[in-house]
Amino acid sequence: MNAVLSPRTSTSSIAPWVRSNGIDNASFSHSLSSTIERKYSEHEHLFLEGEKQTHLFLIVEGVVSVYKLLSDGRRQISSFAYPGDIVGLDSVGSHVNSGEALSECRIRCISVNTIEKLIRNEPGFGRALLYLTANELGDTREQLLSLGRKSAAEKLATFLQRIALRSEKSSDYSNIIAIPMKRSEIADFLGLTVETVSRTFTKLRTCQVIRLHGSDNVEILDPDGLKMIADGGSVGVS
Amino acid sequence: MNAVLSPRTSTSSIAPWVRSNGIDNASFSHSLSSTIERKYSEHEHLFLEGEKQTHLFLIVEGVVSVYKLLSDGRRQISSFAYPGDIVGLDSVGSHVNSGEALSECRIRCISVNTIEKLIRNEPGFGRALLYLTANELGDTREQLLSLGRKSAAEKLATFLQRIALRSEKSSDYSNIIAIPMKRSEIADFLGLTVETVSRTFTKLRTCQVIRLHGSDNVEILDPDGLKMIADGGSVGVS
């Protein structure tokens, strides 16, 4: 569901969470796979905050950001959703976040009617959705810890760690990770400014913890060092 | 589930969320009410981060804080749970937060086996729990916005607004609200220090937005002003 925040569901096939919770999903997957798949172009919205909740969205390909805005334009990105994640289920009735495709996406749109039907008729579906949502809640609370209590370096290290778990490795035996979002999106996810994100990348680079390949590929040189920083156990980097 | 963050479930009877989602709950309530009720004393833990998840907890009386720690002791409180809320469902398998009674509490402990049984046997139970968790997720994302993008005054105003919605009014026709948590707990919830929380209370007091009656009772003098500040629309207070 939440890309960065869901190390538990780390594959990228459709509905890996069903498998990860050990739930019988023969007819289940079939039900979902019979739903409509749509393309969304870059920056196109899946739903807006305040809108009536008509569908849930299963990401098949691409990355989606889920976010909230303040009246003066300040933005907080709640999560980045990767293939296999479901977005749109953080309330009942109407959306409390907006969802936007970061890149071109292929997405299965599942109407709430279908969801209700599946909950009633497919044993295990509701349970799987519940467990998925519970894990998402735990991930979001992990992010609360980052936003409330971690320094910029700790936030970014945590972010990189988690994105590494989700990322489909471009080359399997390197630690090079694709970062599909811009600096401004990372900033709005971590509660920082673009400048601070950029400076913090530089700091991690200077510490030999990471190496940048372009601005959107990161090689993790020192996973242990990164973990130290992410968990606040480091003395060197603040 | 989450006190401060759940204006939607604003009553304080047992399992109001079942009602609030319009779910048939005759046998349902009965099932829950047949579970054991336990007393927890102040500062006693319901569960610890990392422990195997054996029970969910339905608060009957008192307030519970759900929190995470960093290795150096920094704490982030994820939520305050009031009567009617359920805690312990933010992951599957083992707890990713700790839960601690802020005051003496009466709490129903429901084993995960019982939960599983209810999901299988009670139509609507799983759905109710799903919707409850989804709302909790939305509330937590609202808190992300506070932590990531709001100033101290905006955070505290937001906090007071929400606690007002949950609080059982001591006297029905005043705007005096009991604050069952200490300054340090508010600080750890809002990602601030105790000193900043205290200073910000003073600031809101100076602006005639609130009045303090002791340190743990707040009278909201200007609800609109409070809302303005909370939503970041104010020009006066930063």
Next chain:
DNA sequence: CGTTCTCTTGAGATCCCTCAACACCTGTGG
């Protein structure tokens, strides 16, 4: 009536933000 805990207030330090300039890349059109 001390002891302890909590809350408040002050003064200085610090991390991050704001504002600004510049480098880099891409696409476009002359």
Next chain:
DNA sequence: CCACAGGTGTTGAGGGATCTCAAGAGAACG
């Protein structure tokens, strides 16, 4: 092929909101 514009990322200098450290006031309790 080059000039230019717009978007994105990086770096610098200064300022400000919040933190840290410190002291004192108030309340609870034995």
